[in-house]
Amino acid sequence: MDFTPEHLLFLANSAEFEKVVASDPVLDEIEASRIDYALERLLLFEAVRGTLVICGDVPVRPITPFIWSFLWTLKSPFVNIDENTEFTALDCAVFVYLLTHAPEELDYATIEKESLAYADTVHLLERVEDFGKELAAMVNTAFAPLDLLPKTNRTKEPPVYDADWMLSVCSVAGQEANISALRVATELPLSAVFGYCVIRARKSKPDCVYTKHMPDWCSRNYVERLNQLKAEFIEAHFKETE
16 A cells, blocks of 8 residues: 555554554564564573673672562562662662572571672672663563563563462473473573573464564564554544545
């Protein structure tokens, strides 16, 4: 369909069409399948359990399921990040402490005190904003594999990352990786755990897991789908406004 200037103006001013585009599962699938090479490098490195460096000079381990559940029990703002989330020095200090200490070293009663003491050794208190941004980026990386699952399968309620959640995802990942759930919980990066969960989903419901594609393929198919939506919307609604 050839779009006239009137068509394009109509679409540009239509809040309803914006909702159609925002909720279209095909466009969601295309975007989710787009390969991000920088992200893939991070996921690859985490999958082999490499040590990361944040803020230029602080070595940390990747987020594990145990660390994520621990943060949830502390009601850390890193667990439910949105555009209004702000991180305090204590928030960042506790997260960094968890990423740099073994589970057997942790104590709920003293973790805040010990975290702040450790934060002083890595000069965290002088650069809280930088740590907040890089820790939030680590969270985004950890959850990136879940983008291969359709959004329609996700609950709108705040997730519960309790012991039951941890044991559930670690059980699935452990079976796929052929290692114990305990090792998964304390050693495997959360990004890898979610990757194994996607593998399980692909085995049980192949049609419900997106396949990754090259950026050129995604751009071409995105435009084609968008034009299809435009044509369908114009056919259904444009005459009503004439």
